[in-house]
Amino acid sequence: xxxxxxxxxxxxxxxxxxxxxxxxxxxxxxxxxxxxxxxxxxxxxxxxxxxxxxxxxxxxxxxxxxxxxxxxxxxxxxxxxxxxxxxxxxxxxxxxxxxxxxxxxxxxxxxxxxxxxxxxxxxxxxxxxxxxxxxxxxxxxxxxxxxxxxxxxxxxxxxxxxxxxxxxxxxxxxxxxxxxxxxxxxxxxxxxxxxxxxxxxxxxxxxxxxxxxxxxxxxxxxxxxxxxx
Amino acid sequence: xxxxxxxxxxxxxxxxxxxxxxxxxxxxxxxxxxxxxxxxxxxxxxxxxxxxxxxxxxxxxxxxxxxxxxxxxxxxxxxxxxxxxxxxxxxxxxxxxxxxxxxxxxxxxxxxxxxxxxxxxxxxxxxxxxxxxxxxxxxxxxxxxxxxxxxxxxxxxxxxxxxxxxxxxxxxxxxxxxxxxxxxxxxxxxxxxxxxxxxxxxxxxxxxxxxxxxxxxxxxxxxxxxxxxxxxxxxxxxxxxxxxxxxxxxxxxxxxxxxxxxxxxxxxxxxxxxxxxxxxxxxxxxxxxxxxxxxxxxxxxxxxxxxxxxxxxxxxxxxxxxxxxxxxxxxxxxxxxxxxxxxxxxxxxxxxxxxxxxxxxxxxxxxxxxxxxxxxxxxxxxxxxxxxxxxxxxxxxxxxxxxxxxxxxxx
Numbered sequence: 001x002x003x004x005x006x007x008x009x010x011x012x013x014x015x016x017x018x019x020x021x022x023x024x025x026x027x028x029x030x031x032x033x034x035x036x037x038x039x040x041x042x043x044x045x046x047x048x049x050x051x052x053x054x055x056x057x058x059x060x061x062x063x064x065x066x067x068x069x070x071x072x073x074x075x076x077x078x079x080x081x082x083x084x085x086x087x088x089x090x091x092x093x094x095x096x097x098x099x100x101x102x103x104x105x106x107x108x109x110x111x112x113x114x115x116x117x118x119x120x121x122x123x124x125x126x127x128x129x130x131x132x133x134x135x136x137x138x139x140x141x142x143x144x145x146x147x148x149x150x151x152x153x154x155x156x157x158x159x160x161x162x163x164x165x166x167x168x169x170x171x172x173x174x175x176x177x178x179x180x181x182x183x184x185x186x187x188x189x190x191x192x193x194x195x196x197x198x199x200x201x202x203x204x205x206x207x208x209x210x211x212x213x214x215x216x217x218x219x220x221x222x223x224x225x226x227x228x229x
Numbered sequence: 230x231x232x233x234x235x236x237x238x239x240x241x242x243x244x245x246x247x248x249x250x251x252x253x254x255x256x257x258x259x260x261x262x263x264x265x266x267x268x269x270x271x272x273x274x275x276x277x278x279x280x281x282x283x284x285x286x287x288x289x290x291x292x293x294x295x296x297x298x299x300x301x302x303x304x305x306x307x308x309x310x311x312x313x314x315x316x317x318x319x320x321x322x323x324x325x326x327x328x329x330x331x332x333x334x335x336x337x338x339x340x341x342x343x344x345x346x347x348x349x350x351x352x353x354x355x356x357x358x359x360x361x362x363x364x365x366x367x368x369x370x371x372x373x374x375x376x377x378x379x380x381x382x383x384x385x386x387x388x389x390x391x392x393x394x395x396x397x398x399x400x401x402x403x404x405x406x407x408x409x410x411x412x413x414x415x416x417x418x419x420x421x422x423x424x425x426x427x428x429x430x431x432x433x434x435x436x437x438x439x440x441x442x443x444x445x446x447x448x449x450x451x452x453x454x455x456x457x458x459x460x461x462x463x464x465x466x467x468x469x470x471x472x473x474x475x476x477x478x479x480x481x482x483x484x485x486x487x488x489x490x491x492x493x494x495x496x497x498x499x500x501x502x503x504x505x506x507x508x509x510x511x512x513x514x515x516x517x518x519x520x521x522x523x524x525x526x527x528x529x530x531x532x533x534x535x536x537x538x539x540x541x542x543x544x545x546x547x548x549x550x551x552x553x554x555x556x557x558x559x560x561x562x563x564x565x566x567x568x569x570x571x572x573x574x575x576x577x578x579x580x581x582x583x584x585x586x587x588x589x590x591x592x593x594x595x596x597x598x599x600x601x602x603x604x605x606x607x608x609x610x611x612x613x614x615x616x617x618x619x620x621x622x623x624x625x626x627x628x629x630x631x632x633x634x635x636x637x638x639x640x
Contacts, residue, residue: 056533056633077537084535091637095530099238111231112535157534 001068002029003164003197004053009062011048011220022048024220025062032164033195035188037211039202045220046201047169053199054087054167055079067164084112088158088196090168094150096142102129102153103138109157128156132186148179155183159190165197172204184210232540236547239520240555246519250512251556254613257505258560259567261609262601264498266568267576269600271593272491276457276484278422278592281360284483285327285451286460289317289467292476294448301333301346303403306446307475316470317450322459325357328447330437334430335399336380338388345384345428347398349437349447358453361418361431368392368416371433378412381426382419390414398430402442410440423594487592506613509556510620513549517621520548521628528628529636538629545625546618553617557610564606571599 009026012019022045030036030053038046051057052064055071064071066082074082083089088109096105106125110116116124129135132152134145142150151171158166168187172180188210190196200207208214216224240247280286290298294305307313309328317326330349335342352373356362361379362370371377378396390396391414398410412432420426438445454460460479467477481488521528531541575596 051634054533056637080532080535080537082535083533087533087535089530089533091530093526095526095637097235097527097530099242100235104234108231108235109534 002065003032003034003067004028004030005063005065006053007063007065009049009052009064010060011045011052011057012060022220023052023059026217026220026222028215028222028225030165030197030199032197033191034213035191035198035211036213036215037200037202037208038215038217039208040217040223042203044217046217048220049217050167050169050199050201053165054089055082085161086164088161088163088166090151090154090158090166090171092170092173094142094147094154094174096150096153096157098142101139101141102134102145102149102156105142105153106156106160110160113161124160125156128160129153131189132156133182146179148175148182151175151179151183152186155186155190159194159196162194163196165199168198168200170202170204171200172202172207177206180204180206232544232547236544236551239524239544239548240551242523243520246516247552247555250509250516251552251559253509253512254506254553254556254617255559255563257502257509258557258609258613259563260505261498261502262560262564262605263567263571263599264501265605265609266564266571266599266601267597268491268494268498269602269605270571270598273600274421274593274597275487275491276480278420279484279487280457280460280480282364282420282422282425283592284480285358286454286457286480287452287463287467288449288478288483289313289452289471289475290449290478292474295476295478298331298448301331303332303401303441303443305474306330306443306448307450308444308446309450313450313471313475316467317452320452320454320463320467322455322463324453324455325354326450326452327351327354327358328434329355329449329451330434330441330443330446331448332400332437332441336384336388336430337397337399338390338394339397341388342399343384343388343428345380345430347400347437348429348431349434350431351434358451361420361425364418364420365416366419368414371415371431373433374435375433376410376412376436377415378410378430378432379416379418380414380430381428382417383426384428384430385414385417387427392417396430398432400440402440404442406442408440408442410436421595422592424592426594502609502612506616509613510616513552513617513620514624516552517545517549517624517628521545521624521631525631525636528631529633529638532631532633533637538626541629542622542625545628546621549617549621549625550614553614556617557613560613561606561610564609568599568601 006026006028009023011023012021026049038049040046052059103125106128107121110121126135129138132155134149134152172183184207187198191198212228214226215222291305291307328351332347334345334347336345352370366382371379394414395411396414398412400408402408454463461481464477464479575598577596578594
């Protein structure tokens with residue numbers, strides 16, 4: 001069974017009296033453990049699609065089935081619960097909480113699902129920070145970290161709760177190529193070790209190189225869907 | 230414990246803004262504590278002055294006389310009997326009692342005439358009930374059966390009287406005939422009760438009764454009890470035993486005008502508090518909205534991570550509560566310091582009145598000191614905290630209901 005199934009998904013934004021279609025009938029299935037990259041020009045609908053899959057936005061028509069359940073009719077709180085327990089997000093601008101340390105930023109995600117003892121939580125956070133190479137920077141605040149280090153904290157935060165799906169919206173856009181490589185290696189490793197499903201949206205050819213599946217989107221339609229070994 | 234930690238950290242982001250908002254709350258609390266302290270001090274001193282110099286703890290009088298007592302009538306007076314005095318003496322908690330006769334007088338110095346209140350007192354018993362003798366600044370109390378009088382130094386000054394002078398007291402008897410008493414001034418007093426200083430003349434009871442053709446009638450008995458509260462409870466013991474139309478009235482009944490005025494003052498104090506805290510609430514609303522705008526991307530991320538709107542509201546409410554708490558503590562400390570200074574130096578009522586003797590209707594003159602109570606501190610602290618939290622609800626809801634996508638891509 002596909003982890004995510006999109007059926008005739010459409011999204012139309014209303015800008016005053018003008019209807020602007022962002023997605024024009026997307027049909028797609030994403031299996032567990034896939035490392036998928038959605039690419040395409042600016043304004044093609046990549047981010048809109050990612051937001052739909054991430055339960056952050058509602059479609060105008062069509063259906064999204066996540067882990068076998070349709071999410072179209074869910075309330076805001078029910079959607080929040082799906083994000084809380086099943087999804088991880090990585091954004092271009094990191095969006096770390098500046099008053100919390102790297103440890104606390106990662107801990108924050110696991111606190112929301114609150115099923116771990118204090119010791120377990122601490123061990124888990126330190127483990128993932130070590131995995132992303134920030135074990136010795138756990139108690140630094142975001143303003144004491146470089147861009148790459150911040151994105152690694154964001155990756156750790158997205159992965160700490162072992163979500164079924166991680167959505168990354170242009171995660172390397174603010175990073176130099178060397179740092180991008182490091183961050184992508186980490187995500188690749190997590191994908192292989194934990195079988196976490198990743199969906200990226202990007203323009204970055206470096207990211208595309210890592211993808212097992214490439215989905216091209218233009219003008220709100222899928223124009224290419226290619227799996228790679 | 231994670232959200233409280235986040236709340237505390239968030240408060241540390243803009244210390245100056247938090248401090249200024251908290252300072253407004255602190256100022257509101259300070260103002261309330263000072264006004265409340267002043268009112269409590271005024272209340273305490275007012276009641277003490279009324280009890281010690283005017284009404285005693287309890288009075289027994291004809292109920293019809295009591296209704297008209299401010300007009301100083303010479304009708305519905307009471308004739309002392311052994312039976313009434315036995316009932317008085319049987320009252321639990323009684324320390325002393327005396328008889329008094331209030332009447333209307335025009336005081337004349339040969340040139341000017343001034344309407345004042347005459348009070349016939351029993352020189353033997355009165356000092357056990359009232360503190361008048363303690364406030365004599367020159368001379369002595371009048372002796373029983375004499376035509377000696379005492380008056381406030383201020384009244385004497387106004388009428389150009391000195392000790393040894395004779396004050397002509399023009400009175401109207403119960404039969405509406407005119408009479409005069411040439412009273413020799415033997416003492417001058419200065420009490421903290423302004424109307425006593427300004428407009429009251431004391432004379433031996435028997436002299437007053439004889440001059441007013443009242444026989445041995447008096448206007449009321451005055452009782453001094455062991456404690457103030459006993460003056461209120463003894464009314465319930467005495468009233469069933471007294472024959473109608475006699476009634477017992479506690480110091481609270483005789484001070485009803487003052488109590489009414491104090492209640493109005495209390496409302497005024499609450500209004501002042503409400504106005505200042507409303508300003509503080511605007512500060513809180515402003516702080517929460519600014520915080521939300523500055524942290525829009527974080528809020529979007531929190532929502533993306535699955536935080537419910539309720540939890541985000543709790544963060545902002547927690548921050549507002551934190552500001553309220555800081556402001557509350559600052560306000561209590563400032564208030565405590567203010568009250569300490571107030572109590573150390575006191576406030577001269579004449580200073581408030583620009584050097585005059587205006588007392589804003591309170592039976593108080595001279596220096597007053599503040600009162601305070603734990604309940605008042607707890608109330609204003611809790612109220613400040615409540616207003617802070619209340620003020621944050623709508624901006625917090627506004628922030629929590631932001632579309633997560635718009636929040637994340639805010640810039």
